Amino acid sequence: MTCTAHPRQPGRAERLLLAACEQTVERIARDLRRYPRPARHLFSQIRFLFPLQEQLQAYRIIEDHVQAALERLESEVGPDAGRATALRCASINRKGKPCGREPLRGSRFCPSHKHLEAVLPPAHRGLYVA
């Protein structure tokens, strides 16, 4: 399986692929709670680099590697992965951006979004996996 070669820019596809993979892993490590389907997102970014008949294989490889990254992260930081973002409200504001307010003590939501705590089950504290 190889990336689609670009005749005028050799190595361009590989560089794009590498950059997309690195960004995905960085985002998983930095902000997993707001990145619910990393494998799907990465695939959508790089699928054009592969011929159609190889895209399913590419997706499966991405899925395996993203899963391995998630397991590695969980083993290193525990089930509270993404705790760097734990001091921000888990909600999304009207503009579609993450709410940046500090959550209430013992809650994932700020005072404005505390009503959402009752909507989401408390089991959603661990990793979101694609």
Ligand SMILES: [Zn+2]
């Ligand atoms: Zn909020």
